[in-house]
Amino acid sequence: MIVCGGAEPPSAPGTPPVVRRLDIGDKGGQVRLKFDQLAGLIHTRPSPAELDLIEIAAYVFAADQTVSRGGPTRIDYGDRWRRTLRFHIPVRRSDLWSRRHVRDALRDALEFLTDDQYEFSFTSTTARAADVQYLLDRVGPSAGEFDEVALFSGGADSLCGAIDATAVRGRRQLLVSHRPVNHVYARQQALYRAVADRRRAGTPRPAHVGVTAHLADGVATAHTQRSRSFLFAAVGGVIARRVGLSELRFYENGIISLNLPISPQVIGGRASRTTHPQALARLARLLSLVFESEFAVVNPFEWATRAELLVALHAAGHADLLADTVSCIHTRDQTTGAGPHCGRCSQCVDRRLSVLAAGLGPAHDPPAGYREDVLVGARDGADLLLVERFVGAALDVRRIASPVAFAAHNPEVNRALRYYGLPPAVAAERVFDLCRRHSDGMSRAVARALGEQVNAIVGQTVPPASLLGLILGRMPTPIGLPPAVGPDTDPERLIVDPARFTVRTRGRECFFGNTNEFHLVARMARSVGDYVPYDALREAVWPGIDAESFTIQKTMSNARRKLVAAGLTELVFDGRQKQHYRLQIAAATVAR
Structure with a gap:
């Protein structure tokens, strides 16, 4: 039982014991939550139900990082990856949160996103909106209306979305960013200012809201953060409502959104579902119930590959801004003076290969931005498996002849088909086409990478346990395994x-x-x-x-x-x- 917000734990017989307490606040609280530059942008303060939603999401986000899945070296499958999390939370609208269909929608959204199981109980609180300390008024009121609210990570896809909206379509955006650490937020602010300066003539300047959400020092014991997208959907949804909109936008390419597992080690919630079509549908249902009016959560890039988005960014004349984006998932490991990209995680691999597939060069994605070279950096263990499967899974699609065969080869795709707003057969064809185009892009990226490394290839200096080393077939014999005897002349x-x-x-x-x-x-x-x-x-x-x-x-x-x-x-x-x-x-x- 995780008891939140200073509430008294339930006293009913059979109630699990309290194993953790979580509170929001700088003084004695485990959860740090602040909205900078928000109060001056919104028309009215959040409603009691909206404040409840934000705080529930913050507590879930905190618990996600304080209840371990077994540590970074544990490899496991199925149920042993999953946790059962029970919350007892004080809320202002207990009448709303006590409704079964609202609790079911909350649980359904979270369980799909995180692959955990959830139970919630709520108690009434008398806290008022005026008492909330995390809504900070850092700027004066903003003139004019907003056309859309979008989440802005400072990565390549969110840059493409911001440029498409402000510079190409001339829409006024309100961009919402997470501030995990100060140097990450500084990069987000710099990128936002660059986007704002390139808005189409006559378009009002976009606005930027920074949301601080993290744990006090020494509290976190796990770093999966599968619930992070839930927190920011809640925050973004409330902000959109407060500026008079009924839609929230996530800008993420369709391959990452679908995020099919690339190996048997990536199953369930370990294949991140941040913008998976089913996740967005479940979030939209929950937000509609909390807001008591229809609300949509959409991904305008669900049918585009990252390489295609970068081609469009270049065609719009703004590909130079790509060098200011950060795609790496390991924000905690970023240090001043070092490249912001680890070069080893799946997002770094995808970014580097997509840049190559889009025909962009070092000016757009500087090699110095990677602490490890994605193409020829030596790898081992899980890092080596990741790059082999990332490229191998993409290239395998070329051997699949039809959408039906693709779905049979990738059964996880069936989780998405009915959530695209299309007949399932049509959605299956479009998903197959999307993955074929991604496969073609990875083929172009590999061909270009081989061309750029031709001297190292001829000189046989490419590390065998690297991405290009695997492609060249120079992987060394695994430890303890004798080399194969050849040629294969004996059929038995x-x-x-x-x-x-x-x-x-x-x-x-x-x-x-x-x-x-x-x-x-x-x-x-x-x-x-x-x-x-x-x-x-x-x-x-x-x-x-x-x-x-x-x-x-x-x-x-x-x-x-x-x-x-x-x-x-x-x-x-x-x-x-x-x-x-x-x-x-x-x-x-x-x-x-």
């Missing part, structure tokens, strides 16, 4: 090829890619006929990580399905002995 021989990430026998081949499934099969192939303990598999496949037993079992299940689909049915994995597996092969020999 089982060949495990670490240079191509394949397993083949009797003229049939199964391509795994640089995945945990491949390394698991490779380790088993070293001990055909013998039982291999889970600890030996952990050492070979997940070195330095205490992988859960379920993780090993799930990876084995994935490998079995892959082999059967490729026709290698003679490979049989026996798991009848607890915490052990044995590979048995029907009438085949193993290349050693």
Whole structure:
């Protein structure tokens, strides 16, 4: 039970014990929440229900970071990733929040975004809007009306959205930004001023609201922040209502919005759902109920790839501003004087490759902005798997012939189809087309990257365990795995090829890619006929990580399905002995 806002915990029999208390405020509170420059921009102060919504979202955001999922080294699947969070929160409109359909909408939105389970109970409070200390009036009243309210992260997509609205379409925006740390907000302000200066002639200057939402020092124990988009949808929705609008805009490219898992390790809420079509629909339903009038949450870029957005930015004459954006998810690790991009996370990889696919150059995306080179920086472990699967999953789409086959290959896509506002069959065709265009863009990016690194390629100085090293097929043999014997002249021989990430026998081949499934099969192939303990598999496949037993079992299940689909049915994995597996092969020999 997480008790918030100084409330007394419930006394009903069977109530879980209080495990954490959360309060908003600089003095003694764990949650720091401030809205700079807001009071002078809105027509009226937020209603009691709107203040309740903001505070509920802030408490959920705080709890998301104080209840651990197991730490950064834990690899797990399914239910063990999920938490059950129970809140007891004081509210001004207990009549509203006690309604079952409102609580259900709140829970549904959060559970889809975070993959956790939620329970809420509410108690009445007498706090008034005038008592709220986090609404700060830092500027004078703003003249004129706003055409739209949009969230503004300071990343590439939000820049494209701001330029499209202000410089291309001549709309007056109210941009809402999160202030996680001061140096991030300083970059957001600088980018906002640059966008404002480039607004179309005759368009009123846009406005910018900075929202501080973070925990007091030493409070956070987890950093997944899957509920962050919920907090900022709540804040942005309230601001939009206060300036007389009934819509909030998230600007994010359709590939990241859909965010299909690129590997079996990215399932459920770990594949971020910030602007997933279903997430936006659930948020819109909740906000409509709280505001007691229809409210929409939309993503105007849901059918565009990032490369296409950058091409449009360049065509509009504003691609030079891209150098001032930051896409990296690791804002906590950014330090003064160092490049703002880690070069290792999925957003950095996507940004670098999208810039290449769009035909832009170093002036638009300076190499010095990356602490690690995305293309030729040496990687290992999860970082290496991420780049292989990011590019590999995109390029795999070229081999898929139809929307039906694509949906079968990516079953997660079915979660989105009915939320696009189109007939599901039409939505499936458009999603497939979007992913094909993204695949084409990644192909262009790879070709251009190879061309730019031709001297390193000829000189054989590209690190084998790098993105380009993987593309060139120069990945070294995994530790402990003997090299494959070739050529494959014996049709009965089982060949495990670490240079191509394949397993083949009797003229049939199964391509795994640089995945945990491949390394698991490779380790088993070293001990055909013998039982291999889970600890030996952990050492070979997940070195330095205490992988859960379920993780090993799930990876084995994935490998079995892959082999059967490729026709290698003679490979049989026996798991009848607890915490052990044995590979048995029907009438085949193993290349050693």
